Amino acid sequence: MADKDKRIVYQGEDGIAKVVAPAPEFLENGGTLNDVMNKSVPISGKSTADIVDKSEILSDRTFRNAWITEKGKSTEVDLSKAKDIAKEKVREKRVPKFAELDVAYQRADEDGDADAKKAVADKKKVARDATKNTKITNADSVDKLKEGMEDVIKEVNDL
Secondary structure: OOHHHEEEEEEOOOOOEEEEOOOHHHHHOOOOHHHHHHHHOOHHHHHHOEEEEHHHOOOOOOOHHHEEOOOOOOOEEOHHHHHHHHHHHHHHHHHHHHHHHHHHHHHHHHHOOHHHHHHHHHHHHHHHHHHHOHHHHOOOOHHHHHHHHHHHHHHHHOO
């Protein structure tokens, strides 16, 4: 493949794989991938840096901040980090549901409806515990984690 179809990958100091795409103009004007690597990869990433075909780099960016790499490999997902990201995405997506349930609880309180208050409190507990759902915590692959995260978000939204 031509150099324009290559990428430089290295492990960043923050624990996230970095991907460097060479500027086509740079390559057209005689620059090389080694030149790009020397200019773009910090000293701390040199030991993990490698040149790979862009087709080898993950295309699903759902868990982009969980990407890792090492010398001789392209990018892959650190499942433990991905689980943390999935939990954070669930937390973000449940915020509107909490607001909706807070209003429902206040209305039930104003109406003196203890049964409605209990029902809302139960839904809030389910939403609060969503990050502990085994569809996320027990996922043994990135695909299962993504599917589980989407299921948990839908369950919270359907409360």
